[in-house]
Structures are given as C-alpha cells and as structure tokens.
Amino acid sequence: MNFEVQLKEKKLKVTPQRMAILNEIQRNGHLGIEEIYENIRKIYPAISLATVYKNITSLYEVNLLREIKAPYQKQKYELACDRHIHVACEKCGKLEDVHIELNDAMSRCSDMTNYKLHDVSAVFLGICSDCASKAK
Amino acid sequence: MNFEVQLKEKKLKVTPQRMAILNEIQRNGHLGIEEIYENIRKIYPAISLATVYKNITSLYEVNLLREIKAPYQKQKYELACDRHIHVACEKCGKLEDVHIELNDAMSRCSDMTNYKLHDVSAVFLGICSDCASKAK
DNA sequence: TTAAATGCAAAAAATTTGCAGACGT
DNA sequence: ACGTCTGCAAATTTTTTGCATTTAA
Numbered sequence: 627m628n629f630e631v632q633l634k635e636k637k638l639k640v641t642p643q644r645m646a647i648l649n650e651i652q653r654n655g656h657l658g659i660e661e662i663y664e665n666i667r668k669i670y671p672a673i674s675l676a677t678v679y680k681n682i683t684s685l686y687e688v689n690l691l692r693e694i695k696a697p698y699q700k701q702k703y704e705l706a707c708d709r710h711i712h713v714a715c716e717k718c719g720k721l722e723d724v725h726i727e728l729n730d731a732m733s734r735c736s737d738m739t740n741y742k743l744h745d746v747s748a749v750f751l752g753i754c755s756d757c758a759s760k761a762k
Numbered sequence: 763m764n765f766e767v768q769l770k771e772k773k774l775k776v777t778p779q780r781m782a783i784l785n786e787i788q789r790n791g792h793l794g795i796e797e798i799y800e801n802i803r804k805i806y807p808a809i810s811l812a813t814v815y816k817n818i819t820s821l822y823e824v825n826l827l828r829e830i831k832a833p834y835q836k837q838k839y840e841l842a843c844d845r846h847i848h849v850a851c852e853k854c855g856k857l858e859d860v861h862i863e864l865n866d867a868m869s870r871c872s873d874m875t876n877y878k879l880h881d882v883s884a885v886f887l888g889i890c891s892d893c894a895s896k897a898k
Numbered sequence: 899t900t901a902a903a904t905g906c907a908a909a910a911a912a913t914t915t916g917c918a919g920a921c922g923t
Numbered sequence: 924a925c926g927t928c929t930g931c932a933a934a935t936t937t938t939t940t941g942c943a944t945t946t947a948a
Contacts, residue, residue, distance in 0.1 A: 634923095638927090638928095639921085639922050639923075639926095639927060639928065640922070640923095641921075641922070641927090641928060641929080643928080643929070644928085659912085659913090660912090672929090672930080673929090673930085674929070674930045674931065675912095675913090675930095676913090676914080676915085676929080676930070676931075676932095677928080677929055677930065679912095679913065679914075680914090680928080680929085681928090683914095684928095692833075693833050693834075695831030695832065695833060696831065696883065697828075697829050697831060697883050711871070713871060713875050713877045713879065715877065722875060724871050724874055724875055725874075726867060726870050726871055726874065728864070728867055728884075730866075731862060731864055731867060731884075731886075732886055734862050735847070735849060735860050735862055735886050736886075736888070738860055738861075738862065739849050739858060739860055739890075740890070740891040741849045741851065741886070741888045741889060741890050741891065742888045742889045742894055743849065743886045743887065743888035744887065744888050745886070745887040745888070746884060746885065746886045746887065747832065747833050747884070747885045747887065748864075748867075748882060748883070748884040748885075749882065749883045749884075750867075750868055750871050750872075750877070750879045750881070750882045751879065751880065751881040751882065751883065752872070752877045752878045752879035752880050752881070753877060753878045754875075754876070754877050755876040755877065758878055770948095773902095774902090774903095775901095775902060775903065775946080775947050775948075776947075776948095777902095777903060777904080777946075777947070779903080779904070780903085795937085795938090796937090808904090808905080809904090809905085810904070810905045810906065811905095811937095811938090812904080812905065812906075812907095812938090812939080812940085813903080813904055813905065815937095815938065815939075816903080816904085816939090817903090819939095820903095
C-alpha cells in the first residue's frame, strides 16, 4: 500500500509529518496520540503535538485511519486498510489483531435491531499466553 | 436488582449521590459523565462533578458499571448486570443494546491467539431504521 | 467513632483553535 | 500563486487531586 497515492486520492497533501505518522502507525500496528508524537519526535524533533492531532483527525476523516476503542485502554489508531478485530490482555495491556469475520453475528444483530450494519468494532478481553504462564 | 445490597456487598457506602448516579444510569441505559452530571443536577443541584467522576471510577472498579467505548462516540457507562453488545447508528448517534452471544467467535478467537478470553466489547455500526427511512 | 464520601477549588492532562509563515501542487 | 499544512502559543475541555468537612455504618 502506497501512502502517497492514497493521500492524493483523498486530496490530502503529502507532507513529511503526515508520512511520518502513517509510517509510524504502520510500523507499530496500534498507537495512541502521545506515543505517535513521542516516537516521531525521536527522528523529527520539530513536529508539534497539534500537528499530530490535526493529522490524526484528517486521516481519520478520510478513512485512512481507524480508531480502536478498547476497555481499560486509551484510544489508539491503526491503518484502516484491512478489517479485523482485536484481543486485549487484561494483565499486560497488550493489544493484538485477529483476523476473523463476525458476519454471522452481524446478520443476527441486524435481524434483531433492524439496523443496516456494515462494520464492527470488537475487542475480546482476557489473558494472553505469556501472562497466563507467568501466573503459574 | 437492588443497588443498596450490591453496594454493601462491595463495601461501598450507600450515599444519595451514588444512588442517584446508579438510578440515572438505570433509567437511561447509557450515559456519559457530563450527561449524568447534568441530569442529576436537575434533582440534586449540589452534586459536584468531581463526585460523579469519583463514583464512576469506584463503581467501575467494583464492576457495577461497565464502560462502553464506541467509535465516533464519547465514553458512556451502563449497569454491568447483564452481558450484551451494542449497535450504534452512524447518522443519529443512537446506541442500543443487543442481546446476542458471541461465544462462537470468542472461542475461534481464543484458538487463534492462545488468549484465555472471557468477555467482549463489541459495537456494530450502521444505520438505524429511523434514519434509513428518513433518507429516502 | 472512624473510615469513607462529598464538595470545592486548584492542578494537571488532553484536545482544540487562531494565526503567521512555510510548503506542496 | 494558491490553498493547505505546520508550529507555536493560547484557549478550551476533560479529568484528577488535595483537603477540610460531612456522613454512613
């Protein structure tokens, strides 16, 4: 996936700050605003937090980014390119992607509520295997 | 469900503010902090916003409340008594409960990730029937 | 009686805004 | 050249904290 092309499609300018944000999120999978800011600052010390906020907002509005809202966690952002859900470890806070479909649940849900549904934000909560083995 | 009893079980004192918060959430289903504060203030003008925050936190910690984190929405709280998921309307912002199980998805997810999972936070996104009919 | 809860005010944290100058197209 | 984007500082908004006082148990 080529960020330059995607940005141009969305009529957003290709600035170094914007590219840095996208690359940073791509590299890490899921990041909060403050983490994005701090990580980019290591390479690009002049970037301003306001710029990060503004970019997250605009990238979010054109659907290049997606918010992840998980219980017990701060808001995080990920690239919006593929659809998936998440698991979160309640011990260590780790968040991971899981590529499963919830289509059957979505259609059951649609039947029950009369909503036209097209997406889901789902986070399964539990204990990761690392934490489970440490606990013993 | 009797809030007094539940609070005592959790060793929390039964104060009028706390009862007002629980009743308010029960009455409305899902509310954000500011809404809880404003609604209670109508009946109980002396309540302080800090008290609302402190109570939400303590009620949340003893599992009487649950956070709902939905994309595009502020954080809301609901009574934690029964397990269910949500649908959100992207047009009008309405949030509704849906009582379906995601057990099959949870076990698939557990198999794929080696997490021991026990809960899920899920919000299906789409358009409610009201908004769908208006759109025509 | 005593530990916990409240309300207030102040502090801290998170997010947004306005604007002049810089930069991508 | 034009309109967008950036960075800064200030303004807002949201959340937390400290503490004296009150209150439930």
